[in-house]
Amino acid sequence: MQPTKFVKPKSLQDNYHSYCPGCGHGIVHRLIAEVVDELNIREKTIGVAPVGCAVFAYDYWNFDVTEAAHGRPPAVATGIKRVLPDRIVFTYQGDGDLAAIGTAEIVHAANRGENISVFFINNTVYGMTSGQMAPTTIVGQKTLTTPYGREISRDGYPLKVCELLSVLDGVRFVARAALTSPKNVLLAKLYIRKSFLTQIENKGFSIVEILSMCPTGVNMTPIETLKWVDTELVKYFPLGILKDV
Amino acid sequence: MKKLLQGNIAFCEGAIDGGLDAYYAYPITPQNEISAYFAKVLPQKNKVFLQAESELAAINMVFGTALTGKRAVTSSSSPGISLMQEGISYLCGCELPCVIVNVMRGGPGLGNISGSQQDYFQSTRGGGHGDYYTIVLAPFSVKEIYEFAKESFLLAEKYRNPVMIIYDGYLGQMMEVVDTETDDGKLNVIIDKPIDKNWVLDGAKDRQPRKIRSLFMAEGELEQHNWKLKNKYDKIKEKEVRVKFYETHDAEIIIVAFGMSARVSLEAVYKLRREGIKIGLIRPITLWPFPYSEIYEIAKKVKKFVVVEMNLGQMIEDVKLAVNGIAEVYFYGRPGGGLVESEELIQKIKSIK
Numbered sequence: 001m002q003p004t005k006f007v008k009p010k011s012l013q014d015n016y017h018s019y020c021p022g023c024g025h026g027i028v029h030r031l032i033a034e035v036v037d038e039l040n041i042r043e044k045t046i047g048v049a050p051v052g053c054a055v056f057a058y059d060y061w062n063f064d065v066t067e068a069a070h071g072r073p074p075a076v077a078t079g080i081k082r083v084l085p086d087r088i089v090f091t092y093q094g095d096g097d098l099a100a101i102g103t104a105e106i107v108h109a110a111n112r113g114e115n116i117s118v119f120f121i122n123n124t125v126y127g128m129t130s131g132q133m134a135p136t137t138i139v140g141q142k143t144l145t146t147p148y149g150r151e152i153s154r155d156g157y158p159l160k161v162c163e164l165l166s167v168l169d170g171v172r173f174v175a176r177a178a179l180t181s182p183k184n185v186l187l188a189k190l191y192i193r194k195s196f197l198t199q200i201e202n203k204g205f206s207i208v209e210i211l212s213m214c215p216t217g218v219n220m221t222p223i224e225t226l227k228w229v230d231t232e233l234v235k236y237f238p239l240g241i242l243k244d245v
Numbered sequence: 246m247k248k249l250l251q252g253n254i255a256f257c258e259g260a261i262d263g264g265l266d267a268y269y270a271y272p273i274t275p276q277n278e279i280s281a282y283f284a285k286v287l288p289q290k291n292k293v294f295l296q297a298e299s300e301l302a303a304i305n306m307v308f309g310t311a312l313t314g315k316r317a318v319t320s321s322s323s324p325g326i327s328l329m330q331e332g333i334s335y336l337c338g339c340e341l342p343c344v345i346v347n348v349m350r351g352g353p354g355l356g357n358i359s360g361s362q363q364d365y366f367q368s369t370r371g372g373g374h375g376d377y378y379t380i381v382l383a384p385f386s387v388k389e390i391y392e393f394a395k396e397s398f399l400l401a402e403k404y405r406n407p408v409m410i411i412y413d414g415y416l417g418q419m420m421e422v423v424d425t426e427t428d429d430g431k432l433n434v435i436i437d438k439p440i441d442k443n444w445v446l447d448g449a450k451d452r453q454p455r456k457i458r459s460l461f462m463a464e465g466e467l468e469q470h471n472w473k474l475k476n477k478y479d480k481i482k483e484k485e486v487r488v489k490f491y492e493t494h495d496a497e498i499i500i501v502a503f504g505m506s507a508r509v510s511l512e513a514v515y516k517l518r519r520e521g522i523k524i525g526l527i528r529p530i531t532l533w534p535f536p537y538s539e540i541y542e543i544a545k546k547v548k549k550f551v552v553v554e555m556n557l558g559q560m561i562e563d564v565k566l567a568v569n570g571i572a573e574v575y576f577y578g579r580p581g582g583g584l585v586e587s588e589e590l591i592q593k594i595k596s597i598k
């Protein structure tokens with residue numbers, strides 16, 4: 001039997017990432033790159049990077065990538081896809097980008113059934129700006145701006161974006177994954193693939209939420225963070241396919 | 246061909262004749278004719294029409310289309326343009342060409358829906374954050390709206406920079422004959438070398454991947470980017486100033502006005518000339534780049550200037566910069582969405598003569 005060789009996907013550049021130890025962004029970048037290679041769409045893929053820790057994504061992926069203002073990737077992706085409908089267009093957004101400042105853009109792109117893929121990295125904090133409360137911070141969770149823990153009476157409940165979007169008719173595929181085990185990573189990859197296929201088949205909007213780790217932001221070690229995602233976060237954000245039509 | 250067109254419709258026809266690919270906007274008075282027209286006509290021409298959920302979304306859709314090298318347009322009126330400023334700053338930072346129309350209304354805040362020129366500062370000083378400029382065109386007739394719309398893509402693409410066309414709600418609603426065969430109102434944009442499109446994102450087929458960005462974090466990188474933009478702005482200032490002179494050859498007093506105010510001023514000029522008063526008009530067509538040296542040349546001979554605007558006095562600051570203290574500069578204007586009146590202007594001029 002041939003030994004399996006660990007090779008870099010063609011869709012990843014040969015660059016170092018600027019992410020902290022234990023961060024989930026690098027894993028998701030790779031999963032997207034692997035799927036783009038496997039579907040043989042690298043030469044017609046255009047990625048839209050967020051403002052957030054993944055802002056440098058254009059230095060990591062080896063296909064065309066644009067910047068977008070904070071929260072606006074779905075509008076930018078719309079502007080690309082409408083004039084280049086045969087290209088594969090995706091956004092990659094954090095929870096601050098997608099679920100706070102960019103809420104209007106994501107809801108309306110989804111509701112229009114915009115034929116794009118959205119990869120939503122939920123690490124429960126604003127990583128880039130040093131770990132403030134995000135819309136997805138869970139109740140009781142301590143962050144830079146919830147030093148005593150998130151309080152429902154003041155901050156409301158964590159926003160369940162996927163549940164919210166899955167009721168919209170233009171939305172075809174919604175799934176939530178985590179990166180906490182090899183099995184979960186493979187499921188995340190499967191959903192990413194399914195999302196790209198939804199777009200390739202011209203079916204409309206799809207979103208994959210990935211529960212990710214920001215050890216720096218949640219103030220735990222990388223291993224503690226993994227465990228916390230696996231035991232605590234999934235209670236509020238259950239994994240699996242929410243919609244597939 | 247001769248056509249009777251409303252200002253806002255002339256914009257649409259000019260943009261279509263100029264090769265528009267996509268239009269995104271959010272409703273606001275007094276420019277709703279533009280989206281109504283495009284909604285009907287663009288689908289028939291296989292062009293993109295999309296009503297956005299906000300001006301924020303509209304300008305970012307423009308950003309998305311512009312980065313593919315296609316020709317994107319948005320239109321709005323003052324409050325909506327305020328909301329677009331972040332996007333315009335990104336478009337300038339990323340050097341993406343596009344065309345933005347502001348059919349100005351009264352402000353601040355919700356203001357009213359009458360025509361105004363209250364967004365002069367906002368348009369000519371960048372408007373959003375950072376050191377940048379958009380090219381600002383101020384038509385004063387329906388024919389000019391048509392011609393500017395048609396040629397604005399060339400200007401935007403030549404410099405990889407957004408172009409703003411600004412006019413007030415009155416001009417947008419006004420109807421005039423547009424003769425597309427005649428040359429009057431043309432910008433005559435000179436394209437001296439093929440427009441470079443080797444930056445667009447359309448999929449990295451048979452080439453290296455590309456990126457569009459305005460983020461420059463490495464030591465000194467952003468400063469370099471800003472100097473590069475400055476060089477471009479200097480080139481635009483050198484090559485693209487457009488200004489018109491009326492009866493200035495022997496004038497002893499000069500009005501400076503743009504857009505609708507220039508039309509009213511021109512009426513006053515002709516009336517005063519009949520009374521033997523030697524008066525002329527300078528009409529800046531590009532508000533940025535502003536015709537500083539053209540005005541300074543005239544200020545060497547003429548010692549009295551009157552700036553006429555439909556606001557509290559915004560362009561007057563540029564006129565003062567232009568004359569640089571060698572002439573007196575007076576002001577006549579009305580804010581809040583009111584039209585300036587030639588009789589009032591005539592009185593003002595007689596009072597300072």
Ligand SMILES: Cc1ncc(C[n+]2csc(CCOP(=O)(O)OP(=O)(O)O)c2C)c(N)n1
Nearest residue numbers: 051052053070094095096097125126127128
């Ligand atoms: C208009 C605007 N407001 C605020 C910011 C500052 N800012 C940069 S990144 C960010 C939050 C990023 O958090 P998230 O989207 O969760 O991504 P992460 O960094 O955690 O991956 C904020 C608020 C900005 N760049 N632009």
